[in-house]
Amino acid sequence: MNTFDRIEAGDQEQVVFCQDRATGLRAVIAIHSTALGPSLGGTRFYPYASTDAAVADVLRLAEGMTYKAAVAGLDQGGGKAVIIGDPNVDRTEELMLAYGRFVDTLSGRYVTAEDVGTTQADMDLIAKVTPYVTGTSDGSGDPSAATALGLVWAMKALFFLSSGADDLGGAHVVVAGVGKVGSHLVGNLVNEGARVTIADVNDRAVERVRSQFGASVAVAAPADVHRVPGDIYSPCGLGGVLNTQTIPELRSWAVVGAANNQLASPECGLLLADAGILYAPDFVVNAGGIINIASERTPGGYDREHAYADVHRVYDTTLQVFDTAKRDGVTPAEAAESLARRRLATGVHQIRNFP
Ligand SMILES: NC(=O)c1ccc[n+]([C@@H]2O[C@H](COP(=O)([O-])OP(=O)(O)OC[C@H]3O[C@@H](n4cnc5c(N)ncnc54)[C@H](O)[C@@H]3O)[C@@H](O)[C@H]2O)c1
Structure with missing residues (x-):
């Protein structure tokens, strides 16, 4: 199956390919659904063997986020992003900032968070260039x-x-x-x-x-x-x-x-x-984790005690x-x-x- 056929079969709302020559960034953001609210999901930094493997992974993960938020009773959609590379070798501040600027172009249809290969420090960095990030050190932190x-x-x-x-x-x-x-x-x-x-x-x-x-x-x-x-x-x-x-x-x-x-x-x-x-x-x-992150969006802002009590819903x-x-x-x-x-x-x- 070629990449576009894969995207079409996956029933995604939007898939965005991000490339930045200066920093070497190669990333894919998948927005599976915004039916219940802005799509929310982490950014995975992983040395995928091929672009197609990265696309296959991000599509599956984004769809999973839609179901996860829906079952958890959250007013949020499902999305996910992958950065292709080895975080221990390829991660630079400039690359993470370039990625954050791509997230910003989606104007909140996709809100990011940490995942395998990314950290709270990365979210703090991304927050310098976009408000569409959760799990920062002055928010809910590491989920x-x-x-x-x-x-x-x-x-x-x-x-x-x-x-x-x-x-x-x-x-x-x-x-x-x-x-x-x-x-x-x-x-x-x-x-x-x-x-x-x-x-x-x-x-x-x-x-x-x-x-x-x-x-x-x-x-x-x-x-x-x-x-x-x-x-x-x-x-x-x-x-x-x-x-x-x-x-x-x-x-x-x-x-x-x-x-x-x-x-x-x-x-x-x-x-x-x-x-x-x-x-x-x-x-x-x-x-x-997503229940905890979602509580950043509640009217009073993030409160760990309330958020952890909500996790009991699981x-x-x-x-x-x-x-x-x-x-x-x-x-x-x-x-x-x-x-x-x-x-x-x-x-x-x-x-x-x-x-
Ligand atoms: N961090 C979260 O809040 C969160 C929320 C929902 C789902 N998840 C999922 O849970 C999983 C773990 O997340 P994490 O944040 O702890 O990631 P992590 O990268 O911190 O930890 C994963 C650990 O699993 C180990 N590992 C990888 N393959 C393995 C294998 N075959 N056998 C044994 N160990 C192996 C790695 O060496 C690493 O220590 C991921 O799939 C992630 O997508 C994480």
Whole structure:
């Protein structure tokens, strides 16, 4: 499929290619939907193998943001951006500013935030050239802690569904990827009295978590982590990790993770259901970060206490998704998408100015 066919098939409102000769910037911004409000989604900085791979990724991610905001009950649309390159090599202040100026040209139809490969410092920089940025240090900041909190609420919902009690004490959670979200998640789980096993392709990330939590955290090899017997498998690295090879090897009864697009294909949702594994859809359970960011737009401005209280909604949404799946005889992923589509079709678009 060529790039334009891919864009057309993806049902996007707008896709913008950004190129700046002076800084070497190459980026793509996808606005999937503004039906419920301005599109909001992070900027991923990643060394894609090709432009087409970057486009494929940004389209999927932007669509996921539309569903995520819709299911979370936010008056926001879905968008995402990717900068093509290695952030450790290619990131310069000038490049980030050039990118910010492209975001500004969209006049608020796309509002950016941090994602894999970008940081709060990058958002602060982008804020110098556009108001259409969230997660700055004088705003809601890094969303990762709120995302991790939402994951904990979703895990509690699954324990409630399976046993009637939502206590994570004594539960064994296997966290694959201990970057920004995964490391916060480990902290929360240890505080809840859960047993935790971690893995990461980056040894330094593992060491950071180990030095903080010591012996209460076990370590597995990244290639084997999905085979570790536990209660909940939590993919917090990149997407596509639930596939035809890994699903038959899973040894947990539930999956609740931060990574976007965990299912390698829609059929993998069925494979999980057939294996008796409760898959909590990624865009439902990783909404804590966007709920936190969205609260920057509330009339009184950002208030961490209120925002974190709102993240509790992930618990209720997770229960609603599994109820709907059971009632309609569909997978949780299908149920979550139909809840999102229903809101997109009927949801009131409250026009708000951003910022
Ligand atoms: N940051 C947020 O608030 C947020 C919100 C929603 C969704 N997400 C998604 O959650 C995921 C993690 O986000 P993050 O901000 O923590 O990113 P991050 O880059 O800080 O952390 C990801 C970690 O996963 C590791 N990793 C990558 N591939 C792996 C693999 N195959 N096995 C084990 N470890 C692997 C990386 O080395 C890194 O340490 C991403 O997919 C992101 O899109 C993040």
